[in-house]
Amino acid sequence: MxxxxxxxxxxxxxxxxxxxxxxxxxxxxxxxxxxxxxxxxxxxxxxxxxxxxxxxxxxxxxxxxxxxxxxxxxxxxxxxxxxxxxxxxxxxxxxxxxxxxxxxxxxxxDRSRMFEALRRVKAWNPLDGTYALGRGALVSSETQQELYHFARCMTCGCCLEACPQVNEHSPFMGAAVLGQAYMFNLQPAGSSMAHERLDALMGPGGHGDCGNAQNCVRVCPKEIPLTDAIAAIGRQLTWYSVKKFFLDRGGKKKEASGPGG
Amino acid sequence: MPKRVIVVGGGLAGLSATIRAAERGMIVDLFSVVPVKRSHSVCAQGGINSAKNLKGEGDDPSIHATDTLFGGEYLADQPPVKGMCYAGPSIIDLLDRMGVPFNRTPEGHLDFRRFGGTLHHRTAFAGATTGQQLLYALDEQVRRFEVQGMVEKYESWEFLSLVIDGNGQTRGITAMNLWQREVRVFKANAVIICSGGPGLVFGRSTNSIINTGAACSRAYQQGVWYGNGEFIQVHPTSIPGADKLRLISESVRGEGGRVWVPKDAADRRAPVSIPESERDYFLERKYPKYGNLVPRDVATREIFHICTVEKRGIDGGNSVYLDITPSQSKKSPEVLEEKLGGVLEIYRKFVGDDPVQTPMKIFPGMHYSMGGLWVGYGDRGDMIAQMTNVPGTFAAGEAEFQYHGANRLGANSLLSCIYGGMEAGERAAKWVGSHSDEAPEAVYSTEKKRQDEINDNILKMSGTENPYALHRELGDWMTSRCTVVRDNAGLDELLNKLDEFEERWKNIDVNDRSVSANQAFGFTRALLDMIILAKAMAKGARMRDESRGAHYKPAFDLAKPAAEKLGNAHDHDGYRAYAAEIAAKWNTTFNLPAKSDKPITPEFGAYMDRWIEIQKQWNRTTIAKYLPGQQQPEISYRDVAMTVEPPQPRIYK
Structure with missing residues (x-):
C-alpha cells in the first residue's frame, strides 16, 4: 500500500x-x-x-x-x-x-452555455399560474419511469466534454439538452410545446449536428439513455418536417406535435 | 423605484419566492453562489409531506399539523404551521402540474409512503431524489420567467450584506461576483433571504459544502434576530466520509428498512449470517407503535446511545445496521430500485456494497438547522408573515426558524421551503407596492465602501493559520459539544473556544491575493461569519436548561414514567388548567377530550406537575441578538403562539 x-x-x-x-x-x-x-x-x-x-x-x-x-x-x-x-x-x-x-x-x-441551451429549447412545462387548479394529468407508472431517467440530468457537462462534435468551432448544443427536449415533449403538459422545441432543434447547433459517436451515453454519470432520446427526437423531427411541409402548403393551422416518443 | 425584489439563494425556497414575486409583477434579481440548479435542495431524497389522503387512511391537514407540532415539541409558532399543512395538498398539485415525475400508483395517481413521526402514508416522492426533482421543476419555471425578462439571475454571486437606511428600512444588498471579486450594490426595498442552512459550521455534515450559513450570519450581524439557533437536527442515518457525511434517506425506513445491531456485541459474523433471533431491533423493541419511524431526534439518540454508551455498535465501533434487504423490507429488488434507486446508488458508489444484498452501516450525522432568522407569522400590526424584525427583509426555507420547532419531521422541509418561499414572495411584492420611495444614494455608497474595506483587509491577512484547518477545528468542536448530547461544562468550553477561534481567525494567512475566483479569500471571509453564527447556537444551547426535541441535556432531562404508569395528560387537572391558561392568553378555546376514568398514577401525576413547570419556563422561542463589539450574543425569549392546540407531553410509543 x-x-x-x-x-x-x-x-x-x-x-x-x-x-x-x-x-x-x-x-x-x-x-x-x-x-x-x-x-x-x-x-x-x-x-x-x-x-x-x-x-x-x-x-x-x-x-x-x-x-x-x-x-x-x-x-x-x-x-x-x-x-x-x-x-x-x-x-x-x-x-x-x-x-x-x-x-x-x-x-x-464556465458551463453557462448549457443553461443557455435549456432556454433555447424552452425546457419547461407551461403553467397558467401557481394558484389552485387541482391536480395534474394522470400519468402511468411506465411514463413516470421514463420521464424520471431524464429528470436526473444534472447539467454536469460530461456528455458535452466527451462529444467529438462539441468544440469551439461548432454551435452544437450537445446531448444533455436533447434529452431534456425529449423529456418535455413526453410530459402531458409539456407536449403542447413540442413543436416549439423541435423548431429550436432544427436549426444550427441542434439535432443535425450530432455525429452519432455515442460517447455521451458512455460517460453519463447517471446512465441516462441519451442516445435513445437523440434517436426519438430525430424521429419527431422527421415527422414534424413532413407535417410542416404539408401544413405550409395547405396554409392551415393545425396542432403540430410530435408523436411523443 | 421599479417594482423590484431581491432573492438571495436559489434552492426550493428562493425559487418559490422568485416565482410568486414574478407572478405578482415584480422584477426579481436572484442571487446564488452556484447555478441555482446546483443548490443544496438537490440533496433531499425521501419526499415531501402533504395530507392528500390518497391512501384512504383518513389523513387530513389538521392531523399533519398536530404531527408537526408534536414532533417539534410545540416550539413552533402554530399559525404558520397550520397554514403550511393546510396548503400542503395544493402545493403537491402545483408540483404535479409543473411536471415533477412523482412515483405513481397503478391507476396513475401519486403514490405516497410512510415517513417518521406519523402513522400515515403522507410523503409524495420521485424515486429517492425528490429534492432534485422539485428543484428542477421550479428552476424550469424560473427559466420561463427569465426568458420573459421578469427574472435576472446572478449566479456565482455571493450576498455580502443588506443595505439598511438610517430608519432601519431595507434598501437592497451588496453582493460579490465570485469569479472576479467585484462588489456591487443592488437596489430593492424588499430582500428575501433563502440561503439555506449552516451545515459547514459543523465541519462535516449531510449538507452541501456551499452551506456556510454566512448569508444568515451577515444579516444577523446587521441586526436580524436569530431564532432557536440551538436546535440542530442530527439525522439518524448517514455514511461518514472524509469530505462529508452522506445522507441515507429516512425513506429507507419508510419503505420497510429496519435498524439493528447484533444482540451479542462480540458477534463478528457477516450481518446476513446473523439470524433474526440474534439481532436486536432496538427501535422496534423500544417503540412498538412507531418502530423504525420514530422522529429523527429520538432515533438519533437511540443509535448514539447504543454505540457510545452501551458500546454495542457494529464491531464495537460507531455504526449500526440499516437493513432494507428484501427479506427484511418485504419488497422485491425491482420495487426497491424504483422507489429508492437514488439512495441505493449513493451507497453502492461510495461504500461499494449493495444494500439490496447486505445491510448498510450507518451513523447519525448533522443534517438540518431548525433555527434560523426570526420571521413573523401573521399579517398583524406588529408583524408580517416571513418578514424579519428588519422591515423589508424577509426570509424563507432553512434560513429561517419558523416551521419545525425543536425537531423537524422528515419530508416537512421541502414543504416548508416551498410554502414559506411562496408566502415570502407574496408579502415582499405587497411590501414593495407600499414602499416604493427611493433611498438617498449615500445609503448605498456607504455600504459599498464598508464592504470594500472588509475585503481589502481580509486580502492583506498574512498570519500563520490556514483557513481550512481552522474550519476543521471549528467543525470538530461544534460536533462534539453541540449536537446529540449537550452539557453545560462542554458548552462553556465551546463558547471559550469560539472566542479563541475568533481571535485566531485574525491570524489567518489568506495566501492568495488574486482577483480571479479566489476561493481562499471567500472562504476566509465566510469562516468568521460561521464562527459568529456558531456562538448564537452554542449560547442558546448553554442557556436552555431543559431537553426539548433535538436539544438534549441529560442533566435537565425529565424522566418519563414507565409505560404502565403513563396516563392521559387531559385527565390531569393541572394540565387542564394549563391548557385553559394558554387558550385565554391566545384568545381561543381548545377542545380537550373529556376526562376518562383512567386513574392518574402518582408517578404520572408528579411527571405532569414538573412537565407543566418546564413548559412555563422553557416553551419559548430563543432569540439571539448580535451585539457589535461584544464577544457573545444577547439571548432572550419570546412566547410561542399557541392558537391551534395546547402542548402535550411528547411521548412516542
Whole structure:
C-alpha cells in the first residue's frame, strides 16, 4: 500500500493566462475520493517539490453526485470528482478542467452555455399560474419511469466534454439538452410545446449536428439513455418536417406535435 | 423605484419566492453562489409531506399539523404551521402540474409512503431524489420567467450584506461576483433571504459544502434576530466520509428498512449470517407503535446511545445496521430500485456494497438547522408573515426558524421551503407596492465602501493559520459539544473556544491575493461569519436548561414514567388548567377530550406537575441578538403562539 497519494493538477490562474502543472502529495488514507484529496491539498498548499502555492480552485457542492458541480477530467475521463474514489485510480491522479468550456480558474469552468441551451429549447412545462387548479394529468407508472431517467440530468457537462462534435468551432448544443427536449415533449403538459422545441432543434447547433459517436451515453454519470432520446427526437423531427411541409402548403393551422416518443 | 425584489439563494425556497414575486409583477434579481440548479435542495431524497389522503387512511391537514407540532415539541409558532399543512395538498398539485415525475400508483395517481413521526402514508416522492426533482421543476419555471425578462439571475454571486437606511428600512444588498471579486450594490426595498442552512459550521455534515450559513450570519450581524439557533437536527442515518457525511434517506425506513445491531456485541459474523433471533431491533423493541419511524431526534439518540454508551455498535465501533434487504423490507429488488434507486446508488458508489444484498452501516450525522432568522407569522400590526424584525427583509426555507420547532419531521422541509418561499414572495411584492420611495444614494455608497474595506483587509491577512484547518477545528468542536448530547461544562468550553477561534481567525494567512475566483479569500471571509453564527447556537444551547426535541441535556432531562404508569395528560387537572391558561392568553378555546376514568398514577401525576413547570419556563422561542463589539450574543425569549392546540407531553410509543 502506498503511503502517499499523488495528484497532478492542471492549473490556470485566470481565463487569459497560460495553464501549467503542479503535483501534490498527501498522506495516504483509505476510502478517499478526489474531493477529499483536494481538501487535503487545500489545508497545506505546498507542491511535492516544497513550493508554497495557492490552493487549487474547483467547483463542488453536494458531493453525492446529484448537483453536477464537480465535473473534471480525472485521468483523462470526464466525470464527477466526488464519486472518483482514490483507491480505484492510477497514480499520479491527473486532474484537469473540462476542455470544452472556458476555464475560469484551475479546475473551474464556465458551463453557462448549457443553461443557455435549456432556454433555447424552452425546457419547461407551461403553467397558467401557481394558484389552485387541482391536480395534474394522470400519468402511468411506465411514463413516470421514463420521464424520471431524464429528470436526473444534472447539467454536469460530461456528455458535452466527451462529444467529438462539441468544440469551439461548432454551435452544437450537445446531448444533455436533447434529452431534456425529449423529456418535455413526453410530459402531458409539456407536449403542447413540442413543436416549439423541435423548431429550436432544427436549426444550427441542434439535432443535425450530432455525429452519432455515442460517447455521451458512455460517460453519463447517471446512465441516462441519451442516445435513445437523440434517436426519438430525430424521429419527431422527421415527422414534424413532413407535417410542416404539408401544413405550409395547405396554409392551415393545425396542432403540430410530435408523436411523443 | 421599479417594482423590484431581491432573492438571495436559489434552492426550493428562493425559487418559490422568485416565482410568486414574478407572478405578482415584480422584477426579481436572484442571487446564488452556484447555478441555482446546483443548490443544496438537490440533496433531499425521501419526499415531501402533504395530507392528500390518497391512501384512504383518513389523513387530513389538521392531523399533519398536530404531527408537526408534536414532533417539534410545540416550539413552533402554530399559525404558520397550520397554514403550511393546510396548503400542503395544493402545493403537491402545483408540483404535479409543473411536471415533477412523482412515483405513481397503478391507476396513475401519486403514490405516497410512510415517513417518521406519523402513522400515515403522507410523503409524495420521485424515486429517492425528490429534492432534485422539485428543484428542477421550479428552476424550469424560473427559466420561463427569465426568458420573459421578469427574472435576472446572478449566479456565482455571493450576498455580502443588506443595505439598511438610517430608519432601519431595507434598501437592497451588496453582493460579490465570485469569479472576479467585484462588489456591487443592488437596489430593492424588499430582500428575501433563502440561503439555506449552516451545515459547514459543523465541519462535516449531510449538507452541501456551499452551506456556510454566512448569508444568515451577515444579516444577523446587521441586526436580524436569530431564532432557536440551538436546535440542530442530527439525522439518524448517514455514511461518514472524509469530505462529508452522506445522507441515507429516512425513506429507507419508510419503505420497510429496519435498524439493528447484533444482540451479542462480540458477534463478528457477516450481518446476513446473523439470524433474526440474534439481532436486536432496538427501535422496534423500544417503540412498538412507531418502530423504525420514530422522529429523527429520538432515533438519533437511540443509535448514539447504543454505540457510545452501551458500546454495542457494529464491531464495537460507531455504526449500526440499516437493513432494507428484501427479506427484511418485504419488497422485491425491482420495487426497491424504483422507489429508492437514488439512495441505493449513493451507497453502492461510495461504500461499494449493495444494500439490496447486505445491510448498510450507518451513523447519525448533522443534517438540518431548525433555527434560523426570526420571521413573523401573521399579517398583524406588529408583524408580517416571513418578514424579519428588519422591515423589508424577509426570509424563507432553512434560513429561517419558523416551521419545525425543536425537531423537524422528515419530508416537512421541502414543504416548508416551498410554502414559506411562496408566502415570502407574496408579502415582499405587497411590501414593495407600499414602499416604493427611493433611498438617498449615500445609503448605498456607504455600504459599498464598508464592504470594500472588509475585503481589502481580509486580502492583506498574512498570519500563520490556514483557513481550512481552522474550519476543521471549528467543525470538530461544534460536533462534539453541540449536537446529540449537550452539557453545560462542554458548552462553556465551546463558547471559550469560539472566542479563541475568533481571535485566531485574525491570524489567518489568506495566501492568495488574486482577483480571479479566489476561493481562499471567500472562504476566509465566510469562516468568521460561521464562527459568529456558531456562538448564537452554542449560547442558546448553554442557556436552555431543559431537553426539548433535538436539544438534549441529560442533566435537565425529565424522566418519563414507565409505560404502565403513563396516563392521559387531559385527565390531569393541572394540565387542564394549563391548557385553559394558554387558550385565554391566545384568545381561543381548545377542545380537550373529556376526562376518562383512567386513574392518574402518582408517578404520572408528579411527571405532569414538573412537565407543566418546564413548559412555563422553557416553551419559548430563543432569540439571539448580535451585539457589535461584544464577544457573545444577547439571548432572550419570546412566547410561542399557541392558537391551534395546547402542548402535550411528547411521548412516542
Amino acid at each position: 502506498p503511503d502517499t497519494i499523488s495528484l497532478k493538477i492542471k492549473r490556470q490562474d485566470s481565463p487569459d493566462k497560460a495553464p501549467y502543472w503542479e503535483t501534490f502529495e498527501i498522506p495516504y488514507q483509505p476510502n478517499l475520493n478526489v474531493i477529499s484529496a483536494l481538501m487535503e491539498v487545500r489545508i497545506n498548499p505546498v507542491t511535492r517539490d516544497g513550493k508554497k502555492t495557492t490552493a487549487p480552485v474547483w467547483d463542488a457542492a453536494c458531493l453525492e453526485e446529484v448537483c453536477g458541480s464537480c465535473s473534471m477530467l480525472i485521468n483523462g475521463k470526464p466525470r464527477q470528482a466526488c464519486t472518483a474514489l482514490v483507491d480505484q485510480l492510477e497514480q499520479p491522479i491527473v486532474i484537469e478542467p473540462f476542455s470544452k468550456f472556458p476555464v475560469v480558474r484551475d479546475l473551474m469552468v
